[in-house]
Structures are given as structure tokens and as C-alpha cells.
Amino acid sequence: MYKYIRLTNTLRYSGERINNGIRLCCTHEFNSNKHRSRSHTAGLLFGAAVSSLLAYKIYKENKFVYLKEAEKQINTDKYGAYQPNLPEYSLEEVTKHATKSTKIWVIFRRGVYDITSFVEEHPGGDQIMLGAGNSIEPFWLLYGVHNQIQIYEMLEKMRIGNISEKDAGESVKDMSDPYHNDPKRHPILKPASVKPFNAEAPLSLLADNFISPNELFYVRNHLPVPEVDISTYELEVEVEGTKKKLVLSFKDLERLQKHTITATIMCAGNRRSEMSKLKTVKGLDWGCAAIGNATYTGVRLRDVLDKVGIKEGSDYKHVQFEGLDTDSTGKSYGASIPFWRAVDKKCDVLLAYEMNGKPLPKDHGFPIRVVVPGVVGARNVKWLGKIVVSQNESDSHWQQNDYKGFSPSIDWDNVDFSTAPAIQELPVTSAICKPAPGSTVKIEDGCIFVQEFSRE
Numbered sequence: 011m012y013k014y015i016r017l018t019n020t021l022r023y024s025g026e027r028i029n030n031g032i033r034l035c036c037t038h039e040f041n042s043n044k045h046r047s048r049s050h051t052a053g054l055l056f057g058a059a060v061s062s063l064l065a066y067k068i069y070k071e072n073k074f075v076y077l078k079e080a081e082k083q084i085n086t087d088k089y090g091a092y093q094p095n096l097p098e099y100s101l102e103e104v105t106k107h108a109t110k111s112t113k114i115w116v117i118f119r120r121g122v123y124d125i126t127s128f129v130e131e132h133p134g135g136d137q138i139m140l141g142a143g144n145s146i147e148p149f150w151l152l153y154g155v156h157n158q159i160q161i162y163e164m165l166e167k168m169r170i171g172n173i174s175e176k177d178a179g180e181s182v183k184d185m186s187d188p189y190h191n192d193p194k195r196h197p198i199l200k201p202a203s204v205k206p207f208n209a210e211a212p213l214s215l216l217a218d219n220f221i222s223p224n225e226l227f228y229v230r231n232h233l234p235v236p237e238v239d240i241s242t243y244e245l246e247v248e249v250e251g252t253k254k255k256l257v258l259s260f261k262d263l264e265r266l267q268k269h270t271i272t273a274t275i276m277c278a279g280n281r282r283s284e285m286s287k288l289k290t291v292k293g294l295d296w297g298c299a300a301i302g303n304a305t306y307t308g309v310r311l312r313d314v315l316d317k318v319g320i321k322e323g324s325d326y327k328h329v330q331f332e333g334l335d336t337d338s339t340g341k342s343y344g345a346s347i348p349f350w351r352a353v354d355k356k357c358d359v360l361l362a363y364e365m366n367g368k369p370l371p372k373d374h375g376f377p378i379r380v381v382v383p384g385v386v387g388a389r390n391v392k393w394l395g396k397i398v399v400s401q402n403e404s405d406s407h408w409q410q411n412d413y414k415g416f417s418p419s420i421d422w423d424n425v426d427f428s429t430a431p432a433i434q435e436l437p438v439t440s441a442i443c444k445p446a447p448g449s450t451v452k453i454e455d456g457c458i459f460v461q462e463f464s465r466e
């Protein structure tokens with residue numbers, strides 16, 4: 011329900027839905043008896059149709075933004091460069107320093123660093139531990155988000171020496187770019203990070219379509235996009251603690267009863283840039299468009315579980331999903347949802363192979379992704395490789411040490427992830443897509459026209 015929308019701190023507006031948006035009228039100057047309220051229908055209500063001319067203009071503008079982003083390369087050559095005044099270590103020597111008791115050393119380019127104190131002060135920083143006693147470069151190639159001057163500066167403060175010339179570059183010698191399989195993207199997607207690829211469409215275009223076109227649908231990848239051959243693709247289904255097991259090919263899945271749903275998927279980080287205006291929030295700086303609404307076709311998860319002998323009412327607590335995308339240690343992206351949701355017919359949890367009537371695009375999980383209507387994006391696992399019915403939640407980093415909510419008094423120095431439940435449902439949200447924030451609008455008869463989305 012909405013009654014008032016606050017656009018400024020001093021004026022109140024009442025809104026009236028007209029076919030493709032809302033007419034907002036200032037209730038200070040105009041008859042306040044005219045306030046109206048109406049309930050939104052469930053799902054995403056994107057206002058419709060704006061002239062293609064405007065769309066083209068925005069397209070061009072954003073193409074430019076995209077190009078500017080791509081050019082914004084930072085020069086980091088001086089970090090990790092050889093420093094003649096510091097001692098030299100062999101790789102063998104560095105590998106002896108991989109735990110807190112021996113001190114934790116890492117290599118970056120020619121530099122050797124003692125990061126023990128950093129690891130102690132940042133308990134959540136376990137990704138840096140992947141490189142303990144060796145080079146962190148293979149991991150940094152994977153997590154492009156680290157490519158920031160502040161991080162290089164911080165590392166350089168922990169510098170203790172140089173790696174010997176003989177051993178320098180050893181760990182990245184045979185490493186091609188792990189992102190070389192990533193697909194081509196529509197240039198209108200504004201990347202918040204390129205490797206891994208994370209991008210949203212301009213907010214104003216989001217409001218043009220109730221169903222978000224595949225090309226404009228936001229992309230949130232934590233890792234490189236895996237290359238999957240549909241003819242050899244296999245989905246494993248396991249029931250923990252039993253011998254029940256099923257392996258399904260893509261054709262097997264296609265043979266099961268086909269089901270189509272319309273669902274909204276939103277990233278938990280959507281609108282983080284607005285939150286950061288109040289208090290800096292760690293993570294990708296998403297605008298308002300890390301959300302999309304699509305039709306998905308595939309098979310119900312409950313039908314697949316039924317095939318392995320698991321029915322509604324069975325005594326299990328969670329269903330875990332593993333993606334085929336892996337980090338440099340071979341660990342895959344993973345998440346889980348409560349068992350009851352996985353088997354409840356009304357919850358419509360789907361293993362989707364089509365998005366908006368087309369085969370699932372590579373960025374959105376080709377050939378199979380989980381779609382969990384009403385549940386945070388992070389649990390909608392893409393490139394699905396394995397399903398495990400279990401008494402436990404997924405032990406993945408993204409289920410245990412990320413995607414959890416804390417009170418404002420908790421910060422990165424005092425956060426204990428084990429104290430909060432993993433996010434499943436997200437709160438209701440709505441945002442004005444047009445006019446854009448900060449733009450000047452024409453007031454007609456005391457009213458302006460806005461287009462918005464809401465997600466319930």
C-alpha cells in the first residue's frame with residue numbers, strides 16, 4: 011500500500027496509479043482530501059513503454075559511461091616492484107610461513123609480505139589466507155575487486171622482502187586469464203566490476219518493461235563463468251547420509267514435466283550506493299537496478315527430489331546447491347534454502363533452463379539455474395551442478411560468511427557471522443526509476459509523473 015511518497019523533506023505528495031506509472035500531486039498546495047491509496051499487485055510492477063527515442067538516447071549515453079569505465083585503468087606497476095634495500099627469499103623459505111605460529115607470508119609480484127597482523131585484525135578476510143605461504147596473485151586474478159590502490163598501499167606497508175629472481179612469477183606462469191570464457195555483454199550494462207562481471211542496466215530502462223529483457227538483466231557473478239557442454243552436462247542429486255543418488259543429463263531434465271513461472275530476482279546488495287550515503291557499506295556499489303523480472307521455464311525442484319525418493323514431509327532441513335563455477339582451489343559457489351520451501355508446491359522452486367523463452371544465457375546460469383521466487387538472489391544458484399538434501403545449511407562462504415544482516419552497531423571489526431541467520435526472504439522494496447535522482451522535472455497542475463518498481 012502506498013499513500014504518500016516523500017520526494018523532498020518539506021513537501022508531501024499523494025499518488026494515483028495511471029496505466030504506466032504514478033501521477034504524484036503535491037498535497038500542500040492542493041486539496042488534501044484527494045489522497046488516494048491503492049495496493050500493489052504482487053511481484054514487480056514496472057511501468058511500461060516510453061518512446062524508443064528516449065531509450066536510444068539513454069543507450070548512447072550509457073555506452074559512453076561504459077567506455078569511460080573501461081578506460082579507467084589504474085597503474086599499479088610500482089606495487090610489488092623489486093626493492094634492493096630489502097632481503098631476498100626463496101619460494102621454499104616463503105612456503106614455511108603459512109600459519110599464524112610461523113607468521114603468514116605472501117608473495118605479490120617481486121614482493122614478500124608478512125600479513126600476520128592483517129589476518130588477525132580482519133577475521134572475515136579469509137580469502138587472503140588462500141595465498142598463505144605462496145603468491146596471492148592467482149587469487150587476485152580471480153577476485154578482480156581487489157584491484158584498488160588502497161589495497162595495494164595497505165599491502166606495501168607489510169612488505170618485508172623480495173622473492174628471488176628464480177622463483178618470481180612461478181605461480182602465475184601457466185595461468186591464463188580465468189575469465190577468458192566469459193560471454194560478451196550488452197554494452198548498456200554498466201559494470202560495477204569487470205572480473206568477475208557485475209553489472210546493472212540504467213534504472214530508467216528498467217521501468218520500460220514489466221519483463222526485463224535478458225540482455226538488460228543485471229549480472230552478479232562471484233567467479234568466472236564456467237564453460238558447460240550441454241551434451242555432457244550432468245546434474246547430481248544426493249541425499250546426505252543415504253545411498254540415494256541420481257545423475258540427470260540435460261535431456262533427462264527436459265523430459266520431466268515442464269513448468270513456467272514469472273519471478274523477480276534481486277541481489278541483496280541492490281541500492282547499496284544509497285545505503286553508503288548514510289554509512290559506508292562494504293561490497294559492490296550497486297544502484298537501484300540489481301533487480302529483474304523474467305519468466306523461467308524448467309522443472310520443479312520438488313519433482314526432481316521426488317525422483318530420488320524425497321517427498322514433502324520428509325525429515326530434512328535444507329537443500330544445498332553447488333554451482334559449476336569454481337575458485338582457484340576448486341571450491342564451487344554454493345548456497346542452500348530450507349527444505350520446506352524446496353518441496354512446497356506453492357513455492358514454485360524451479361530448475362530453469364529457459365529465461366524469457368530462450369535458453370538460459372551464459373551469464374545467468376546456462377544450462378540450469380535454481381530460481382527461488384521471493385528469496386534473495388544469492389540462493390538462486392546458477393550453473394547448477396549438484397543438489398544435496400541435508401540436515402545442514404550449505405557450508406559455502408556465501409551462506410556462512412556473507413549475505414547476512416546485522417544491526418548498525420556491528421562493524422567489520424566486531425562482526426561474528428555465526429550469530430546471524432543467512433538471508434532468505436528480502437524486505438519489500440520500491441524505487442522511483444523515472445525521473446532520475448537529481449533531475450529537474452516539469453510540474454503540471456501541481457503534479458509530476460513518475461515510474462517506479464516495487465518488489466513484494
Ligand SMILES: Nc1nc2c(c(=O)[nH]1)N[C@H]1C(S)=C(S)[C@@H](COP(=O)(O)O)O[C@H]1N2
Nearest residue numbers: 228229230231232277333343387388391392
Ligand atoms: N553459481 C553461482 N550462482 C550464483 C552466483 C554466482 O556467483 N555463482 N551469484 C548469486 C547472486 S549473489 C545473485 S544476486 C544472483 C544473480 O543472478 P543473475 O546474474 O542472473 O542476475 O545469482 C546468484 N547465483
Ligand SMILES: [Mo]
Nearest residue numbers: 277278387388
Ligand atoms: Mo547477489
